[in-house]
Amino acid sequence: xxxxxxxxxxxxxxxxxxxxxxxxxxxxxxxxxRLLKVSIQTIRLDRMxxxxxxxxxxxxxxxxxxxxxxxxxxxxEVIGEIVDLQLDKSGISIFEIQKEHVFSRTGxxxxxxxxxxxxxxxxxxxxxxxxxxxxxxxRFLRSVRLGEKCIAKAFVRSHSGGKSKAxxxxxxxxxxxxxxxxxxxxxxxxxxxxxxxxxxxxDRD
Amino acid sequence: xxxxxxxxxxxxxxxxxxxxxxxxxxxxxxxxxRLLKVSIQTIRLDRMxxxxxxxxxxxxxxxxxxxxxxxxxxxxEVIGEIVDLQLDKSGISIFEIQKEHVFSRTGxxxxxxxxxxxxxxxxxxxxxxxxxxxxxxxRFLRSVRLGEKCIAKAFVRSHSGGKSKAxxxxxxxxxxxxxxxxxxxxxxxxxxxxxxxxxxxxDRD
DNA sequence: TACTGAATTAGTACCTGGTGATAATAGCTG
DNA sequence: CAGCTATTATCACCAGGTACTAATTCAGTA
Numbered sequence: 001x002x003x004x005x006x007x008x009x010x011x012x013x014x015x016x017x018x019x020x021x022x023x024x025x026x027x028x029x030x031x032x033x034r035l036l037k038v039s040i041q042t043i044r045l046d047r048m049x050x051x052x053x054x055x056x057x058x059x060x061x062x063x064x065x066x067x068x069x070x071x072x073x074x075x076x077e078v079i080g081e082i083v084d085l086q087l088d089k090s091g092i093s094i095f096e097i098q099k100e101h102v103f104s105r106t107g108x109x110x111x112x113x114x115x116x117x118x119x120x121x122x123x124x125x126x127x128x129x130x131x132x133x134x135x136x137x138x139r140f141l142r143s144v145r146l147g148e149k150c151i152a153k154a155f156v157r158s159h160s161g162g163k164s165k166a167x168x169x170x171x172x173x174x175x176x177x178x179x180x181x182x183x184x185x186x187x188x189x190x191x192x193x194x195x196x197x198x199x200x201x202x203d204r205d
Numbered sequence: 206x207x208x209x210x211x212x213x214x215x216x217x218x219x220x221x222x223x224x225x226x227x228x229x230x231x232x233x234x235x236x237x238x239r240l241l242k243v244s245i246q247t248i249r250l251d252r253m254x255x256x257x258x259x260x261x262x263x264x265x266x267x268x269x270x271x272x273x274x275x276x277x278x279x280x281x282e283v284i285g286e287i288v289d290l291q292l293d294k295s296g297i298s299i300f301e302i303q304k305e306h307v308f309s310r311t312g313x314x315x316x317x318x319x320x321x322x323x324x325x326x327x328x329x330x331x332x333x334x335x336x337x338x339x340x341x342x343x344r345f346l347r348s349v350r351l352g353e354k355c356i357a358k359a360f361v362r363s364h365s366g367g368k369s370k371a372x373x374x375x376x377x378x379x380x381x382x383x384x385x386x387x388x389x390x391x392x393x394x395x396x397x398x399x400x401x402x403x404x405x406x407x408d409r410d
Numbered sequence: 411t412a413c414t415g416a417a418t419t420a421g422t423a424c425c426t427g428g429t430g431a432t433a434a435t436a437g438c439t440g
Numbered sequence: 441c442a443g444c445t446a447t448t449a450t451c452a453c454c455a456g457g458t459a460c461t462a463a464t465t466c467a468g469t470a
Contacts, residue, residue, distance in 0.1 A: 010417075025272070026265075028456065039419050044458085054457055056261065056426090060231075063264040066271025067230070079317065111338035112284065112324040116317035123316075133316035135344045143337055215446075233427065244448050249429080259428055261455090 087127035
Protein backbone atom coordinates (compact mmCIF):
# COMPACT_ATOMS: atom_id res chain seq x y z
CA UNK A 1 0.00 0.00 0.00
CA UNK A 2 1.06 3.51 -0.61
CA UNK A 3 2.21 5.17 2.60
CA UNK A 4 -0.14 8.11 2.43
CA UNK A 5 0.97 9.32 5.83
CA UNK A 6 4.34 9.94 4.23
CA UNK A 7 3.12 11.13 0.88
CA UNK A 8 0.92 13.91 2.15
CA UNK A 9 3.65 15.91 3.80
CA UNK A 10 5.60 15.89 0.55
CA UNK A 11 2.70 17.11 -1.50
CA UNK A 12 1.88 19.69 1.09
CA UNK A 13 5.48 20.85 1.01
CA UNK A 14 5.29 21.09 -2.76
CA UNK A 15 2.23 23.26 -2.45
CA UNK A 16 3.95 25.46 0.08
CA UNK A 17 7.02 25.65 -2.09
CA UNK A 18 5.00 26.76 -5.07
CA UNK A 19 3.19 29.34 -2.98
CA UNK A 20 6.36 30.74 -1.42
CA UNK A 21 8.18 31.08 -4.71
CA UNK A 22 5.11 32.49 -6.37
CA UNK A 23 4.90 35.30 -3.89
CA UNK A 24 8.63 35.82 -3.55
CA UNK A 25 10.61 34.62 -6.54
CA UNK A 26 13.78 36.09 -5.05
CA UNK A 27 14.15 33.40 -2.40
CA UNK A 28 17.27 31.18 -2.44
CA UNK A 29 17.33 27.46 -1.73
CA UNK A 30 19.13 28.17 1.53
CA UNK A 31 16.33 30.44 2.69
CA UNK A 32 13.81 27.81 1.69
CA UNK A 33 15.46 25.28 3.98
CA ARG A 34 14.68 27.58 6.90
CA LEU A 35 11.11 28.11 5.78
CA LEU A 36 10.31 24.47 5.09
CA LYS A 37 12.57 22.81 7.67
CA VAL A 38 14.08 20.35 5.25
CA SER A 39 17.56 19.94 3.84
CA ILE A 40 18.78 21.85 0.83
CA GLN A 41 18.89 18.64 -1.17
CA THR A 42 15.22 18.08 -0.59
CA ILE A 43 14.52 21.61 -1.72
CA ARG A 44 16.43 20.95 -4.90
CA LEU A 45 14.73 17.64 -5.54
CA ASP A 46 11.40 19.36 -5.01
CA ARG A 47 12.26 22.12 -7.44
CA MET A 48 13.26 19.53 -10.00
CA UNK A 49 10.04 17.59 -9.58
CA UNK A 50 8.03 20.77 -9.87
CA UNK A 51 10.08 22.13 -12.73
CA UNK A 52 11.01 25.29 -10.88
CA UNK A 53 14.25 26.76 -12.20
CA UNK A 54 16.98 28.04 -9.95
CA UNK A 55 16.95 31.54 -8.55
CA UNK A 56 19.18 33.01 -11.24
CA UNK A 57 17.11 31.53 -14.01
CA UNK A 58 13.96 32.91 -12.39
CA UNK A 59 15.47 36.37 -12.21
CA UNK A 60 16.62 36.15 -15.78
CA UNK A 61 13.17 35.12 -16.96
CA UNK A 62 11.58 37.98 -15.06
CA UNK A 63 14.14 40.40 -16.44
CA UNK A 64 13.48 39.21 -19.98
CA UNK A 65 9.75 39.46 -19.52
CA UNK A 66 9.99 42.94 -18.09
CA UNK A 67 12.43 43.92 -20.81
CA UNK A 68 9.85 42.96 -23.40
CA UNK A 69 7.02 44.41 -21.36
CA UNK A 70 8.74 47.73 -20.95
CA UNK A 71 9.23 47.87 -24.65
CA UNK A 72 5.68 46.92 -25.48
CA UNK A 73 3.61 48.34 -22.64
CA UNK A 74 5.20 51.38 -21.14
CA UNK A 75 6.55 52.86 -24.30
CA UNK A 76 3.19 52.29 -25.80
CA GLU A 77 1.15 55.41 -25.65
CA VAL A 78 -2.03 53.61 -26.60
CA ILE A 79 -4.10 51.04 -24.75
CA GLY A 80 -5.26 48.53 -27.32
CA GLU A 81 -3.96 47.97 -30.80
CA ILE A 82 -4.87 50.56 -33.38
CA VAL A 83 -5.82 48.81 -36.59
CA ASP A 84 -7.11 51.75 -38.56
CA LEU A 85 -6.52 55.43 -38.24
CA GLN A 86 -7.66 58.31 -40.36
CA LEU A 87 -6.39 61.37 -38.59
CA ASP A 88 -9.02 63.91 -37.65
CA LYS A 89 -11.67 61.56 -38.99
CA SER A 90 -11.90 58.13 -37.46
CA GLY A 91 -10.01 55.23 -35.94
CA ILE A 92 -10.44 51.66 -34.79
CA SER A 93 -8.61 49.80 -32.05
CA ILE A 94 -8.82 46.30 -30.66
CA PHE A 95 -8.24 45.40 -27.05
CA GLU A 96 -8.59 41.95 -25.55
CA ILE A 97 -9.68 41.72 -21.95
CA GLN A 98 -7.14 39.68 -20.03
CA LYS A 99 -7.06 38.55 -16.45
CA GLU A 100 -5.21 41.60 -15.24
CA HIS A 101 -8.13 43.72 -16.45
CA VAL A 102 -10.95 42.02 -14.62
CA PHE A 103 -12.25 41.72 -11.11
CA SER A 104 -10.86 38.32 -10.24
CA ARG A 105 -13.97 37.32 -8.37
CA THR A 106 -16.43 38.04 -11.15
CA GLY A 107 -14.34 38.04 -14.32
CA UNK A 108 -15.90 41.34 -15.30
CA UNK A 109 -13.64 43.99 -16.77
CA UNK A 110 -12.98 46.99 -14.61
CA UNK A 111 -14.48 50.03 -16.20
CA UNK A 112 -11.34 52.07 -16.43
CA UNK A 113 -9.74 49.62 -18.81
CA UNK A 114 -12.59 49.87 -21.24
CA UNK A 115 -12.43 53.60 -20.77
CA UNK A 116 -8.66 53.60 -21.30
CA UNK A 117 -9.02 51.98 -24.70
CA UNK A 118 -11.61 54.53 -25.79
CA UNK A 119 -9.67 57.44 -24.33
CA UNK A 120 -6.43 56.37 -25.98
CA UNK A 121 -8.14 56.07 -29.30
CA UNK A 122 -9.90 59.40 -28.95
CA UNK A 123 -6.57 61.08 -28.29
CA UNK A 124 -4.73 59.19 -31.01
CA UNK A 125 -7.21 60.12 -33.67
CA UNK A 126 -6.56 63.80 -33.16
CA UNK A 127 -3.88 65.00 -35.53
CA UNK A 128 -2.04 67.46 -33.35
CA UNK A 129 1.14 67.92 -31.40
CA UNK A 130 -0.61 67.72 -28.10
CA UNK A 131 -4.01 66.22 -27.45
CA UNK A 132 -5.45 65.87 -23.97
CA UNK A 133 -8.80 64.71 -22.73
CA UNK A 134 -10.71 67.63 -21.36
CA UNK A 135 -14.03 66.03 -20.55
CA UNK A 136 -16.01 62.93 -21.26
CA UNK A 137 -19.47 61.56 -20.93
CA UNK A 138 -19.52 57.81 -20.91
CA ARG A 139 -21.92 54.88 -20.64
CA PHE A 140 -21.13 51.29 -19.90
CA LEU A 141 -23.95 49.52 -21.71
CA ARG A 142 -23.13 46.02 -20.62
CA SER A 143 -20.29 44.48 -18.69
CA VAL A 144 -17.38 43.03 -20.59
CA ARG A 145 -15.92 39.72 -19.56
CA LEU A 146 -12.56 38.03 -19.49
CA GLY A 147 -11.38 37.02 -22.95
CA GLU A 148 -13.70 39.25 -24.91
CA LYS A 149 -12.30 41.39 -27.68
CA CYS A 150 -13.32 45.02 -27.53
CA ILE A 151 -13.45 46.83 -30.82
CA ALA A 152 -13.54 50.57 -30.36
CA LYS A 153 -14.52 52.90 -33.16
CA ALA A 154 -13.87 56.60 -32.90
CA PHE A 155 -15.35 59.37 -34.97
CA VAL A 156 -14.19 62.96 -34.88
CA ARG A 157 -17.34 65.03 -34.85
CA SER A 158 -15.91 68.52 -34.88
CA HIS A 159 -12.44 69.86 -35.09
CA SER A 160 -13.25 73.33 -36.25
CA GLY A 161 -10.14 75.08 -37.48
CA GLY A 162 -9.47 77.84 -35.03
CA LYS A 163 -10.76 76.09 -31.97
CA SER A 164 -8.70 74.31 -29.37
CA LYS A 165 -11.24 71.59 -28.68
CA ALA A 166 -12.37 68.64 -30.69
CA UNK A 167 -15.29 66.35 -30.08
CA UNK A 168 -14.80 62.66 -30.53
CA UNK A 169 -17.35 59.90 -30.17
CA UNK A 170 -16.24 56.40 -29.38
CA UNK A 171 -18.33 53.26 -29.54
CA UNK A 172 -16.97 49.98 -28.31
CA UNK A 173 -18.33 46.65 -29.44
CA UNK A 174 -17.94 43.03 -28.51
CA UNK A 175 -19.04 41.24 -31.62
CA UNK A 176 -21.93 43.29 -32.88
CA UNK A 177 -23.05 44.25 -29.42
CA UNK A 178 -22.27 47.74 -28.23
CA UNK A 179 -20.81 47.63 -24.74
CA UNK A 180 -19.60 51.17 -24.26
CA UNK A 181 -20.13 54.59 -25.66
CA UNK A 182 -18.30 57.76 -24.86
CA UNK A 183 -18.41 61.35 -25.87
CA UNK A 184 -15.02 62.99 -25.48
CA UNK A 185 -13.94 66.58 -25.58
CA UNK A 186 -10.28 66.65 -26.51
CA UNK A 187 -8.10 69.66 -25.96
CA UNK A 188 -5.61 70.18 -28.75
CA UNK A 189 -2.57 72.40 -29.03
CA UNK A 190 -2.78 75.53 -31.12
CA UNK A 191 -0.62 74.51 -34.01
CA UNK A 192 -3.17 72.84 -36.24
CA UNK A 193 -3.09 73.14 -39.94
CA UNK A 194 -5.94 75.01 -41.58
CA UNK A 195 -7.42 72.06 -43.37
CA UNK A 196 -11.05 71.74 -42.56
CA UNK A 197 -11.69 68.76 -44.72
CA UNK A 198 -14.19 66.85 -42.64
CA UNK A 199 -17.69 67.64 -43.74
CA UNK A 200 -19.02 65.01 -41.44
CA UNK A 201 -21.89 66.05 -39.34
CA UNK A 202 -23.76 64.25 -36.68
CA ASP A 203 -25.02 61.37 -38.70
CA ARG A 204 -25.46 59.39 -35.57
CA ASP A 205 -27.46 60.16 -32.47
CA UNK B 206 51.54 66.04 -22.07
CA UNK B 207 48.45 64.01 -21.83
CA UNK B 208 48.55 61.13 -24.27
CA UNK B 209 45.31 61.94 -26.00
CA UNK B 210 46.03 59.36 -28.64
CA UNK B 211 45.69 56.79 -25.87
CA UNK B 212 42.97 58.51 -23.89
CA UNK B 213 40.49 58.79 -26.69
CA UNK B 214 40.21 55.05 -27.37
CA UNK B 215 39.42 54.51 -23.70
CA UNK B 216 36.66 57.09 -23.63
CA UNK B 217 35.31 55.79 -26.87
CA UNK B 218 35.32 52.30 -25.46
CA UNK B 219 33.42 53.54 -22.42
CA UNK B 220 30.82 55.08 -24.67
CA UNK B 221 30.53 51.86 -26.62
CA UNK B 222 30.30 49.87 -23.43
CA UNK B 223 27.47 52.03 -22.13
CA UNK B 224 25.66 51.77 -25.43
CA UNK B 225 26.05 48.00 -25.70
CA UNK B 226 24.85 47.34 -22.17
CA UNK B 227 22.03 49.82 -22.54
CA UNK B 228 20.64 48.00 -25.51
CA UNK B 229 21.42 44.52 -24.26
CA UNK B 230 21.68 44.29 -20.47
CA UNK B 231 22.03 40.51 -20.72
CA UNK B 232 25.59 40.58 -22.04
CA UNK B 233 28.39 38.96 -20.00
CA UNK B 234 31.89 40.34 -19.55
CA UNK B 235 33.23 37.50 -21.64
CA UNK B 236 31.01 38.47 -24.54
CA UNK B 237 32.10 42.05 -24.12
CA UNK B 238 35.73 41.08 -24.58
CA ARG B 239 34.83 39.80 -28.02
CA LEU B 240 32.86 42.92 -28.88
CA LEU B 241 35.43 45.41 -27.64
CA LYS B 242 38.62 43.44 -28.33
CA VAL B 243 40.10 44.01 -24.91
CA SER B 244 40.82 41.69 -22.02
CA ILE B 245 38.23 40.76 -19.46
CA GLN B 246 40.12 42.71 -16.82
CA THR B 247 39.82 45.85 -18.86
CA ILE B 248 36.10 45.26 -19.20
CA ARG B 249 35.81 44.94 -15.46
CA LEU B 250 37.88 48.02 -14.78
CA ASP B 251 35.68 49.88 -17.24
CA ARG B 252 32.49 48.70 -15.56
CA MET B 253 33.87 49.80 -12.22
CA UNK B 254 34.80 53.23 -13.52
CA UNK B 255 31.37 53.59 -15.06
CA UNK B 256 29.54 52.18 -12.07
CA UNK B 257 27.90 49.41 -14.09
CA UNK B 258 26.98 46.45 -11.90
CA UNK B 259 27.66 42.89 -12.91
CA UNK B 260 25.29 40.93 -15.09
CA UNK B 261 23.52 39.20 -12.22
CA UNK B 262 22.95 42.44 -10.39
CA UNK B 263 21.56 44.00 -13.54
CA UNK B 264 19.13 41.12 -14.01
CA UNK B 265 18.11 41.28 -10.38
CA UNK B 266 17.40 44.99 -10.60
CA UNK B 267 15.30 44.50 -13.71
CA UNK B 268 13.43 41.64 -12.08
CA UNK B 269 12.72 43.72 -9.00
CA UNK B 270 11.49 46.63 -11.03
CA UNK B 271 9.16 44.44 -13.04
CA UNK B 272 8.02 42.67 -9.89
CA UNK B 273 7.05 45.95 -8.30
CA UNK B 274 5.39 47.06 -11.49
CA UNK B 275 3.31 43.91 -11.67
CA UNK B 276 2.32 44.26 -8.06
CA UNK B 277 1.38 47.89 -8.34
CA UNK B 278 -0.25 47.82 -11.72
CA UNK B 279 -1.78 44.47 -12.49
CA UNK B 280 -2.54 42.62 -9.31
CA UNK B 281 -3.92 45.65 -7.63
CA GLU B 282 -7.63 45.91 -7.97
CA VAL B 283 -7.55 49.51 -6.96
CA ILE B 284 -5.55 52.15 -8.78
CA GLY B 285 -4.09 54.35 -6.09
CA GLU B 286 -3.80 53.70 -2.40
CA ILE B 287 -6.97 54.00 -0.39
CA VAL B 288 -6.21 55.88 2.80
CA ASP B 289 -9.71 56.36 4.13
CA LEU B 290 -12.92 54.54 3.45
CA GLN B 291 -16.35 54.98 4.95
CA LEU B 292 -18.50 52.53 3.11
CA ASP B 293 -21.50 54.01 1.36
CA LYS B 294 -20.37 57.44 2.47
CA SER B 295 -16.95 58.59 1.37
CA GLY B 296 -13.40 57.59 0.60
CA ILE B 297 -9.97 59.01 -0.15
CA SER B 298 -7.19 57.59 -2.25
CA ILE B 299 -3.72 58.77 -3.21
CA PHE B 300 -2.06 58.08 -6.51
CA GLU B 301 1.32 59.33 -7.59
CA ILE B 302 1.84 59.95 -11.27
CA GLN B 303 4.88 58.01 -12.43
CA LYS B 304 6.59 57.85 -15.74
CA GLU B 305 4.53 54.94 -16.99
CA HIS B 306 1.43 57.10 -16.61
CA VAL B 307 2.48 60.05 -18.70
CA PHE B 308 2.95 60.90 -22.32
CA SER B 309 6.70 60.54 -22.58
CA ARG B 310 7.01 63.54 -24.80
CA THR B 311 5.16 65.99 -22.60
CA GLY B 312 5.23 64.47 -19.12
CA UNK B 313 1.49 64.99 -18.83
CA UNK B 314 -0.57 62.20 -17.33
CA UNK B 315 -2.78 60.30 -19.70
CA UNK B 316 -6.38 60.92 -18.79
CA UNK B 317 -7.35 57.33 -18.26
CA UNK B 318 -4.98 56.96 -15.34
CA UNK B 319 -6.53 59.86 -13.51
CA UNK B 320 -9.90 58.41 -14.42
CA UNK B 321 -8.82 54.97 -13.22
CA UNK B 322 -8.04 56.28 -9.76
CA UNK B 323 -11.40 57.97 -9.50
CA UNK B 324 -13.24 55.01 -10.94
CA UNK B 325 -11.54 52.55 -8.62
CA UNK B 326 -12.40 54.68 -5.64
CA UNK B 327 -15.99 55.16 -6.72
CA UNK B 328 -16.39 51.40 -6.97
CA UNK B 329 -14.56 50.68 -3.72
CA UNK B 330 -16.68 53.04 -1.71
CA UNK B 331 -19.83 51.14 -2.57
CA UNK B 332 -20.52 48.53 0.05
CA UNK B 333 -21.86 45.74 -2.06
CA UNK B 334 -20.97 42.35 -3.42
CA UNK B 335 -20.75 43.60 -6.93
CA UNK B 336 -20.27 47.18 -7.98
CA UNK B 337 -19.76 48.20 -11.58
CA UNK B 338 -19.49 51.54 -13.25
CA UNK B 339 -22.55 52.17 -15.31
CA UNK B 340 -21.96 55.72 -16.51
CA UNK B 341 -19.80 58.68 -15.77
CA UNK B 342 -19.53 62.32 -16.56
CA UNK B 343 -16.03 63.63 -16.09
CA ARG B 344 -14.01 66.80 -16.43
CA PHE B 345 -10.28 67.17 -16.55
CA LEU B 346 -9.81 70.63 -15.09
CA ARG B 347 -6.09 70.89 -15.56
CA SER B 348 -3.40 68.50 -16.73
CA VAL B 349 -1.50 66.51 -14.15
CA ARG B 350 2.23 66.14 -14.50
CA LEU B 351 4.84 63.53 -13.74
CA GLY B 352 5.54 63.22 -10.02
CA GLU B 353 2.39 64.92 -8.81
CA LYS B 354 0.30 63.24 -6.12
CA CYS B 355 -3.37 62.99 -6.91
CA ILE B 356 -5.69 62.91 -3.95
CA ALA B 357 -9.14 61.69 -4.90
CA LYS B 358 -12.11 62.21 -2.62
CA ALA B 359 -15.31 60.34 -3.25
CA PHE B 360 -18.76 61.07 -1.82
CA VAL B 361 -21.74 58.78 -2.17
CA ARG B 362 -24.63 61.03 -3.04
CA SER B 363 -27.43 58.52 -3.16
CA HIS B 364 -27.55 54.87 -2.37
CA SER B 365 -31.21 54.55 -1.61
CA GLY B 366 -31.68 51.13 -0.10
CA GLY B 367 -33.69 49.23 -2.62
CA LYS B 368 -32.20 50.71 -5.73
CA SER B 369 -29.60 49.13 -7.91
CA LYS B 370 -27.75 52.32 -8.75
CA ALA B 371 -25.71 54.63 -6.64
CA UNK B 372 -24.37 58.05 -7.48
CA UNK B 373 -20.85 58.88 -6.47
CA UNK B 374 -18.99 62.12 -6.95
CA UNK B 375 -15.23 62.15 -7.07
CA UNK B 376 -12.98 65.19 -6.89
CA UNK B 377 -9.27 64.83 -7.44
CA UNK B 378 -6.79 67.37 -6.16
CA UNK B 379 -3.11 68.08 -6.54
CA UNK B 380 -2.34 70.09 -3.47
CA UNK B 381 -5.38 72.29 -3.04
CA UNK B 382 -6.00 72.56 -6.74
CA UNK B 383 -8.81 70.52 -8.21
CA UNK B 384 -7.63 68.73 -11.32
CA UNK B 385 -10.49 66.36 -12.02
CA UNK B 386 -14.10 65.91 -11.18
CA UNK B 387 -16.31 63.02 -12.01
CA UNK B 388 -19.90 62.05 -11.51
CA UNK B 389 -20.31 58.30 -11.49
CA UNK B 390 -23.36 56.11 -11.65
CA UNK B 391 -22.46 52.79 -10.08
CA UNK B 392 -24.48 49.66 -10.60
CA UNK B 393 -24.71 47.55 -7.50
CA UNK B 394 -25.92 44.02 -6.86
CA UNK B 395 -29.26 43.52 -5.16
CA UNK B 396 -28.44 43.16 -1.49
CA UNK B 397 -27.20 46.26 0.18
CA UNK B 398 -25.07 44.14 2.37
CA UNK B 399 -24.84 40.41 2.08
CA UNK B 400 -24.50 39.23 5.64
CA UNK B 401 -23.37 35.85 4.62
CA UNK B 402 -19.72 35.79 5.38
CA UNK B 403 -18.80 38.63 7.66
CA UNK B 404 -15.99 40.92 6.63
CA UNK B 405 -16.64 41.16 2.93
CA UNK B 406 -14.64 44.22 2.25
CA UNK B 407 -11.54 42.67 3.64
CA ASP B 408 -11.34 40.59 0.51
CA ARG B 409 -10.58 42.87 -2.35
CA ASP B 410 -11.40 40.14 -4.84
C1' DT C 411 11.91 -10.92 11.25
C1' DA C 412 14.20 -9.19 7.37
C1' DC C 413 13.41 -6.95 3.01
C1' DT C 414 11.81 -3.38 -0.01
C1' DG C 415 11.38 1.09 -1.54
C1' DA C 416 10.33 5.86 -1.23
C1' DA C 417 11.91 9.93 1.00
C1' DT C 418 15.36 12.43 2.91
C1' DT C 419 19.96 13.89 3.97
C1' DA C 420 24.97 14.24 3.21
C1' DG C 421 28.99 15.03 0.67
C1' DT C 422 31.85 15.83 -3.33
C1' DA C 423 33.22 17.76 -7.76
C1' DC C 424 32.20 21.15 -10.87
C1' DC C 425 30.01 25.33 -13.17
C1' DT C 426 29.12 30.47 -14.24
C1' DG C 427 30.00 35.00 -13.68
C1' DG C 428 31.69 37.39 -11.26
C1' DT C 429 34.92 40.45 -6.95
C1' DG C 430 39.35 41.91 -5.03
C1' DA C 431 44.15 42.18 -4.77
C1' DT C 432 48.70 42.03 -6.65
C1' DA C 433 51.86 42.09 -10.17
C1' DA C 434 53.68 42.19 -14.69
C1' DT C 435 53.81 44.30 -19.19
C1' DA C 436 53.14 47.65 -23.19
C1' DG C 437 53.51 52.09 -25.08
C1' DC C 438 54.28 56.51 -25.05
C1' DT C 439 56.49 60.97 -23.43
C1' DG C 440 59.20 64.35 -21.66
C1' DC D 441 66.49 56.91 -19.46
C1' DA D 442 62.65 57.22 -15.81
C1' DG D 443 57.75 57.95 -15.19
C1' DC D 444 53.17 57.46 -16.29
C1' DT D 445 48.87 55.42 -17.83
C1' DA D 446 46.56 51.71 -19.66
C1' DT D 447 46.19 47.13 -20.17
C1' DT D 448 46.74 42.35 -19.20
C1' DA D 449 47.71 38.26 -16.31
C1' DT D 450 47.23 35.48 -12.20
C1' DC D 451 45.42 33.82 -8.08
C1' DA D 452 42.19 33.20 -4.31
C1' DC D 453 37.61 33.49 -3.29
C1' DC D 454 32.37 33.94 -3.51
C1' DA D 455 27.13 32.80 -4.27
C1' DG D 456 24.08 29.85 -5.88
C1' DG D 457 23.61 26.69 -7.92
C1' DT D 458 23.91 21.42 -11.08
C1' DA D 459 24.99 16.55 -11.22
C1' DC D 460 26.07 12.56 -9.10
C1' DT D 461 26.82 8.99 -5.50
C1' DA D 462 25.98 7.26 -1.16
C1' DA D 463 24.09 6.85 3.35
C1' DT D 464 20.17 7.04 6.47
C1' DT D 465 15.33 6.87 8.00
C1' DC D 466 11.06 4.90 8.25
C1' DA D 467 6.77 2.71 7.08
C1' DG D 468 4.66 -1.35 5.05
C1' DT D 469 4.75 -5.94 4.15
C1' DA D 470 5.92 -10.67 2.40
